Structure formats: structure tokens, C-alpha cells
Amino acid sequence: MTVPSQPAVEQQYAPDAEVVDICRDLIRIDTSNYGPEPGPGERDAAERVAGLLDEVGIASELYESAPRRTSLVANWEPDGVDRDAPPLLIHAHLDVVPANAADWQVDPFAGEVTDGCVWGRGAVDMKDFDAMVLSVVRARARAGVAPRRPIRLVFTADEEAGGSLGSQWLVDQHPELIKDCTEAIGEVGGFSLTIKDDLRLYLIQTAEKGMNWLKLIADGTAGHGSMRNDDNAVTELAGAVSRIGSYKWPDRITPAQQAFLDAISEALEIELDPDTVEETLAKLGSISRMIGATMSNTANPTMIAGGYKHNVIPGQATAAIDGRTVPGGREEFLETITELIGPKVRYEHAVDLPSVETEFAGALTEAMQASLLTEDPGARAVPYLLSAGTDAKAWDRLGVRCYGFAPLRLPADLDFVGMFHGIDERVPTDSLEFGARVLDKFLAIA
Structure with a gap:
């Protein structure tokens, strides 16, 4: 690997100085995303980010797809950047999934620091990266230290519901804001x-699965609950849900997944048997759940509804399916779902977003490896396929090559994967500071 050299920085500054405080500050703004209805704080968070940028002389614009569904875009092109280079898109979302405070050890929106960690909803997904970006940019702006190339900062609403009111809306309504970017980093x-x-x-995320959220609909004949009914919508739906939930999807190994498996094989100094890959991955700890989910298409029933009274057979019943497809796997997925639900159940798309995939190659990935090595001599950057989805699905529509690069050096025993949308979400403060320092080095050479 050719490692680019980092230009000398004349002025001293601390890119990690504010990262913990900014993370806590953003967590305290409840930006829970409940779907199409306005959440309590997306607008407030966007205004807070705008204020933090304005304090260091970086102007931004707020864009609203609907009342209080607010995204922010800023161009950072200080003196000293290479204006012949296309802007690097750095994207992060401001919304979070809801949290039930009764389930948590701490108030999920208090931003507490306990046991060396910042606790709260969004600490991992993804106000940690929001804070890293802002801490680094503010430090560099104050010190007058430019990144290598122009930076396009985008903080979005609605990522946790598929981005239709955030990134997808920006691409549909304001593509000019992004179209000059060729590469991006995010969560x-x-x-x-x-x-x-x-x-x-x-x-390093180089690919992510497609999102096929389906609504199953079973129509039947309504009637009295005491009578026989051979056209019961609940019965038909229950059968379809059961078949989907128990179906074993065949393995489909994509290039990104194979590259990760090769890296694991090399690191563990073992040959991976294709028939026992998941058993080997289990040795890696909690990350195996995420990696295992990328070995194939998946479909999980998540909601079911039907009827309104104990003694009334309803005329219709519905269920929700969270489907995720590997790159190239969408057609097979839908064909299989059609077979599993049978002739009396139909489906509609609630969300239909494609998979995203790019190569782990080029100067940007070399810059990732180089910047990681400055803070961790034992670092080795490797590509992988994400089981979930991000705003990269929107930017990919404009031809932007997207990578997940929100650097964190984590304790070996931390169940990091379990933090995503889980209870007691938290991130170590020294991991946040590490990430800010790595990101600072990255902006100097990327």
C-alpha cells in the first residue's frame, strides 16, 4: 500500500478538545424519529450545529422537507485547500431511534459521563461522529489549518426512517448541493x-445491504368468531409470517464480504471452511451478529396487526417484514418472498432502497489506513459489508463513492454492535478523542 505523506502543520491545536462536550450537548437534544410525524428536536439539533459552525466562521444553510424535519449543508473551503480537487462529502445524521427511559440505567437524553463513557441515545448512532466532525472542523478553523481539499458537510434528518425526509429529499430536490462530490465518508x-x-x-464499510421493508396484506371474509371460517385473514397471514420467519436463506458471498473473510482468515491464521464460516465468526464476539447477517439476504417479521374485537374475524390482517438484500440479491429476495407468502397474501413496499457497493481501493482508503496508523500502530483497515443501511443510499444515486469511516478504537470486551438501537447506548470518551485525532489526520491527506 502506498501511504501518502501528511503535510506539516505549523500551528498547534487540539482536534479532540471539544469532542466529548459536543457529543453530550447533542445527546441532550432529543431528536427521536417516530416516522413521518415531526420529531421533537431535529430542527433544534440542526440549529445547534449551525451555531457551532458559525462560531468559527463557517456558514451553513438549513433545508426542511417538512416542518422541523431539518437538514444542514455547509461548504468549508478555507484558504489553503486544493480547489482543483472535488469536495469530500462528510455526512452524518442528527435523528435517533426512540428510547424508553424505563429500560435504561441512566436518562437516555441526559448525556451523562459514567465509567469513562458518554451514555445516551445517539452515543453510537451517530452523535459520536457528529461530535468528532464538529470538534475537528472547529479546531482547524480556529487555528487556520485547512484540510487538503474542500469539505462538504451534511447533517441530515430522518436517516433512521430511510431518509425520505432527509438525504433522499436533498438528492431529489437539491442535487446541486452534492453532485460535485465524488467520495464520501459517514457512519x-x-x-x-x-x-x-x-x-x-x-x-471500513464499502458496501451495505438493500432495504426492502414490506407490508404483508391478507384479505379474507369477515365473520363471527364463533363460526367456522375457511377464509380467515389472520390464519393466512400467520402462516405467511411463520414461513418467512423460519426460512433459511442461502449464503450469497459478495466481493466486500469475501474481502472481509479473507482478512479474518489472514489475521487468525486459519483457513475458513465455507461450511463452518459462521462458527468461526462466532469467535470474534458480538461483531459476529452483524457479519453473520451479511452472509445472505434476510427477512424478519417485526409487526403484526389484525382485528378489533375478540369475537370478530377481521376481513384483513397485516404484518411488517424487515427485508435486507445483499448486493445483487433483490430479485431473488422478492421471488422467494412471493413463494413463501402464498397466493392469498400480497405485499406492498414500505421502503425499497437499493444496496450500495464500492471498491476498497484508491487514495481515500490509503488515507484511512495512514491516519489510523498515526494513533494505533496495530491498526489494519479492512473492508466489510454492512447489514443495515445509511444515507449512503441517497448519495450513491448521484454517483458518490461512499465509505463508512467513523474511527473508534474500542475496548476488546465492549459489545459495540449491541449498542446500535439498544439500551444503555454508550461510547468510551477515549474512543471519541481517538476518533477526532484520526479524523484530523485524515482530513490533512484525504
């Missing part, structure tokens, strides 16, 4: 997986 990548004391793999 769910750059975090460490400890293999041994002197080796940590940093997983």
Missing part, C-alpha cells in the same frame, strides 16, 4: 475489532 465504519494485542482490524 458504521472505522471501528476496531481486536484480534490480538498488536493487531486490531478497523472495519
Whole structure:
């Protein structure tokens, strides 16, 4: 690998100085996303980010797809950048999934620091990266230290519901804001997986599964609950849901997945048997749940509804299916779903977003490896396929090559994957500071 050199920085500054405080500040703004209805704080968070940028002389614009569904876009092109280079898109979302405070050890919107971690909804997904970006940009702006090339900062609403009121809306309504970018970095990548004391793999997201959220609909004949009914919508739906939930999807190994498996094979110094790959991955700890989910298409029933009274057979029943498809797997997925639900149940798309995939190659990925090595001599950047989805699905529509690179050196025993949308979400403060320093080095050479 050719590692680009980092230009000398004349002025001293601390890119990690504010990262913990900014993360806490953003967590305290409840930006829970409940779907199409306005959440309590997306507008407030966007205004807070705008204020933080304005304090260091970076102007931004707010865009609303609907009342209070607010995204922010800023161009940072200070003196000293290479204006012949296309802007690097750095994107992060401001919304979070809801949290039930009764389930948590701490108030999920208090931003507490306990046991060396910042706790709260969004600490991992993804106000940690929001804070890293803002801490680095503010430090550089104050010190007058430019990044290598122009930076396009985008903080979006609605990512947790598929981005239709955030990134997807921006691409549809304001493509000119993004179209001059060729590469992007965002969430769910750059975090460490400890293999041994002197080796940590940093997983760089180069691909993500497609999102096929389906609504199953079974129509039947309504009637009295005491009578026989051979056209019962609930019965038909229950059968379809059961068949989907128990179906074993065949493995479909994509290039990104194969590259990750090759890296694991090399790191563990073992040959991976294709028939026992998932057993081997289990040795990696909680990350195996995420990686295992990328071995194939998946479909999980998540909601079911039907009827309104105990003694009334309803004329219709519905269910929700969270489907995720590997790159190239959408057609097979829909054909299989059609077979599993049978002739009396139909489906509609609630969300239909494609998979995203790019190569782990080029100067940007070399810059990732180089910047990680400045803070962790045992770092090795490797590509992987994400089981979930991000705003990259929107930027990909404009031809932007998207990577997940939100660097975090994590304790080996931390269940990081379990933090995503889980209870007691938290991120170590030293991981946040590490990420800010790595991101600072990255902006100097990317």
C-alpha cells in the first residue's frame, strides 16, 4: 500500500478538545424519529450545529422537507485547500431511534459521563461522529489549518426512517448541493475489532445491504368468531409470517464480504471452511451478529396487526417484514418472498432502497489506513459489508463513492454492535478523542 505523506502543520491545536462536550450537548437534544410525524428536536439539533459552525466562521444553510424535519449543508473551503480537487462529502445524521427511559440505567437524553463513557441515545448512532466532525472542523478553523481539499458537510434528518425526509429529499430536490462530490465518508465504519494485542482490524464499510421493508396484506371474509371460517385473514397471514420467519436463506458471498473473510482468515491464521464460516465468526464476539447477517439476504417479521374485537374475524390482517438484500440479491429476495407468502397474501413496499457497493481501493482508503496508523500502530483497515443501511443510499444515486469511516478504537470486551438501537447506548470518551485525532489526520491527506 502506498501511504501518502501528511503535510506539516505549523500551528498547534487540539482536534479532540471539544469532542466529548459536543457529543453530550447533542445527546441532550432529543431528536427521536417516530416516522413521518415531526420529531421533537431535529430542527433544534440542526440549529445547534449551525451555531457551532458559525462560531468559527463557517456558514451553513438549513433545508426542511417538512416542518422541523431539518437538514444542514455547509461548504468549508478555507484558504489553503486544493480547489482543483472535488469536495469530500462528510455526512452524518442528527435523528435517533426512540428510547424508553424505563429500560435504561441512566436518562437516555441526559448525556451523562459514567465509567469513562458518554451514555445516551445517539452515543453510537451517530452523535459520536457528529461530535468528532464538529470538534475537528472547529479546531482547524480556529487555528487556520485547512484540510487538503474542500469539505462538504451534511447533517441530515430522518436517516433512521430511510431518509425520505432527509438525504433522499436533498438528492431529489437539491442535487446541486452534492453532485460535485465524488467520495464520501459517514457512519458504521472505522471501528476496531481486536484480534490480538498488536493487531486490531478497523472495519471500513464499502458496501451495505438493500432495504426492502414490506407490508404483508391478507384479505379474507369477515365473520363471527364463533363460526367456522375457511377464509380467515389472520390464519393466512400467520402462516405467511411463520414461513418467512423460519426460512433459511442461502449464503450469497459478495466481493466486500469475501474481502472481509479473507482478512479474518489472514489475521487468525486459519483457513475458513465455507461450511463452518459462521462458527468461526462466532469467535470474534458480538461483531459476529452483524457479519453473520451479511452472509445472505434476510427477512424478519417485526409487526403484526389484525382485528378489533375478540369475537370478530377481521376481513384483513397485516404484518411488517424487515427485508435486507445483499448486493445483487433483490430479485431473488422478492421471488422467494412471493413463494413463501402464498397466493392469498400480497405485499406492498414500505421502503425499497437499493444496496450500495464500492471498491476498497484508491487514495481515500490509503488515507484511512495512514491516519489510523498515526494513533494505533496495530491498526489494519479492512473492508466489510454492512447489514443495515445509511444515507449512503441517497448519495450513491448521484454517483458518490461512499465509505463508512467513523474511527473508534474500542475496548476488546465492549459489545459495540449491541449498542446500535439498544439500551444503555454508550461510547468510551477515549474512543471519541481517538476518533477526532484520526479524523484530523485524515482530513490533512484525504
